[in-house]
Amino acid sequence: MSAQGQVGRGVQSHDEDLRLDAYLPYRLSVASNAVSGLIARAYQDRFGLTVPQWRLICVLAEDGGLTQGQIVARTVMDKVTVSRAAQGLLKRHLVARSDHQADGRSHVLALTSEGASLHAEIAPLALAYEAALIAGLAPDEVALLKRLLTRLQSAAGQLAGDAAP
Amino acid sequence: MSAQGQVGRGVQSHDEDLRLDAYLPYRLSVASNAVSGLIARAYQDRFGLTVPQWRLICVLAEDGGLTQGQIVARTVMDKVTVSRAAQGLLKRHLVARSDHQADGRSHVLALTSEGASLHAEIAPLALAYEAALIAGLAPDEVALLKRLLTRLQSAAGQLAGDAAP
DNA sequence: GCAAACTCGTTTCAAATGATACTAACGCGC
DNA sequence: GCGCGTTAGTATCATTTGAAACGAGTTTGC
Numbered sequence: 001m002s003a004q005g006q007v008g009r010g011v012q013s014h015d016e017d018l019r020l021d022a023y024l025p026y027r028l029s030v031a032s033n034a035v036s037g038l039i040a041r042a043y044q045d046r047f048g049l050t051v052p053q054w055r056l057i058c059v060l061a062e063d064g065g066l067t068q069g070q071i072v073a074r075t076v077m078d079k080v081t082v083s084r085a086a087q088g089l090l091k092r093h094l095v096a097r098s099d100h101q102a103d104g105r106s107h108v109l110a111l112t113s114e115g116a117s118l119h120a121e122i123a124p125l126a127l128a129y130e131a132a133l134i135a136g137l138a139p140d141e142v143a144l145l146k147r148l149l150t151r152l153q154s155a156a157g158q159l160a161g162d163a164a165p
Numbered sequence: 166m167s168a169q170g171q172v173g174r175g176v177q178s179h180d181e182d183l184r185l186d187a188y189l190p191y192r193l194s195v196a197s198n199a200v201s202g203l204i205a206r207a208y209q210d211r212f213g214l215t216v217p218q219w220r221l222i223c224v225l226a227e228d229g230g231l232t233q234g235q236i237v238a239r240t241v242m243d244k245v246t247v248s249r250a251a252q253g254l255l256k257r258h259l260v261a262r263s264d265h266q267a268d269g270r271s272h273v274l275a276l277t278s279e280g281a282s283l284h285a286e287i288a289p290l291a292l293a294y295e296a297a298l299i300a301g302l303a304p305d306e307v308a309l310l311k312r313l314l315t316r317l318q319s320a321a322g323q324l325a326g327d328a329a330p
Numbered sequence: 331g332c333a334a335a336c337t338c339g340t341t342t343c344a345a346a347t348g349a350t351a352c353t354a355a356c357g358c359g360c
Numbered sequence: 361g362c363g364c365g366t367t368a369g370t371a372t373c374a375t376t377t378g379a380a381a382c383g384a385g386t387t388t389g390c
Contacts, residue, residue: 018288020223020240024295024311025200029216030241031314032197034321035190041325050346051194058185069368075185076195078348083369105355105368123183130189133320137313145313146189148306149196155298156199160206215376234338243378248339270338270385337386347376356367 028152039129047122052077052085054122057111060095061119065110067100094118193317204294212287217242217250219287222276225260226284230275232265259283 020026036051043049049057055075060066063074068086072079086109089095094115100106111119134142185191201216208214214222220240225231228239233251237244251274254260259280265271276284299307 018223018291019227020220022311023223023291024298024307025204026220027311027314027318028193028197029201031318031321032193033241034318034325036194038321038325039190055185055191058183058188062184067368076198079369080348080371081346083371084346087370100368103356103368107369126183126188129324132324133189133317135320137316141309141313142189144306145310146187146192148302148310149192151302152298153192153196153199155300156196156203159294159297160199160203232338244339245341245378246376248341249376252340265338268338268386272339332390333388334390335386335388338384339382340384341380341382343378343380345377345379348374350371350373352369352371354368354370356365358363358365360362 035133039126042125042129043122046125047118049122050085050088052081053089056082056085056089056109057094057115057119057122060109060111061116061123065098065108067106067108069106071109089115200298204291207290207294208287211290212283214287215250215253217246218254221247221250221254221274222259222280222284222287225274225276226281226288230263230273232271232273234271236274254280 040051043051043054055077056071059071059074063070066074068079068082071077071082071086075082077085086095086097090097093112095109096112097107097109100108137145205216208216208219220242221236224236224239228235231239233244233247236242236247236251240247242250251260251262255262258277260274261277262272262274265273302310
């Protein structure tokens with residue numbers, strides 16, 4: 001109801017009518033699905049990893065030991081998703097859990113050496129996929145793209161947030 | 166295996182190591198989820214429509230009567246998704262089905278007058294959401310963004326396609 | 331003609347997802 | 361210390377998803 005106020009009126013839309021192909025949320029979703037599908041299949045087929053699992057490995061490789069809560073904040077994934085991803089990785093001994101010394105509810109996750117070497121193995125492939133995707137784009141275009149995506153994300157968060165506080 | 170050849174070697178990656186925040190597929194997925202979630206909730210709450218249903222309404226409003234196969238080609242959705250979306254809209258009498266005169270397996274879907282007026286009601290809202298999302302961006306930035314998204318989509322399709330023909 | 335091969339759309343099934351409810355543990359106030 | 365509200369993580373359930381199997385209808389080759 002508050003988004004109605006935000007968005008429903010007063011924008012004086014250019015009265016171009018709606019064409020799906022030119023509609024940004026549609027373009028964004030389609031592009032994201034195509035890219036995610038490609039990446040997800042690559043990780044799944046070659047390493048048996050889901051995307052959430054891979055993200056988890058990445059942040060642990062970057063930031064060292066983290067609790068699940070920190071991972072949730074860092075990766076914009078649901079806490080249930082993180083929990084399941086962590087369990088899967090635990091079973092494969094790619095990450096290890098140690099008790100959090102100051103908080104008995106929480107655990108600290110960290111890569112095992114096995115997990116670290118898997119990360120080292122996958123990372124170049126991940127970068128190569130990115131490079132293949134942006135081949136033919138100018139570097140400043142890529143930089144702008146990333147900036148705009150971040151901006152869109154925060155705009156969406158804003159619009160969603162003020163509708164349900 | 167052929168994507169291995171395409172992507173696994175020879176790219177001479179700039180050996181910047183992988184940071185998740187700067188990784189394009191990640192940024193794309195996160196941004197898309199944020200935007201899609203916003204839009205999906207809006208359509209669901211106000212009109213009881215899923216995103217696939219809304220897409221179907223859009224293309225029917227744009228292009229007139231289409232078969233499901235044509236809709237699949239037009240919207241990059243799975244045929245199962247389209248089938249289910251069509252059934253939902255049929256039950257609500259927002260679209261109508263007529264037999265395809267030249268092909269007994271196929272049907273032609275078209276908006277009912279009820280469906281058309283729902284479309285007319287939602288379209289301005291959809292455009293307003295888009296306008297709110299891109300508020301603060303320069304028009305040429307938006308144009309570039311759309312172009313880049315399309316390029317990424319086709320690059321992903323290319324990379325996926327040559328891996329499994 | 332008609333049988334094999336193919337296409338349109340639906341059904342079926344298994345996996346992924348996320349909202350909700352729950353358990354265990356923390357910290358504050360008293 | 362001991363309730364009361366809060367937080368970390370897990371379990372449960374309903375919904376969504378797409379892959380594969382299927383039935384009906386069409387096309388091709390002979």
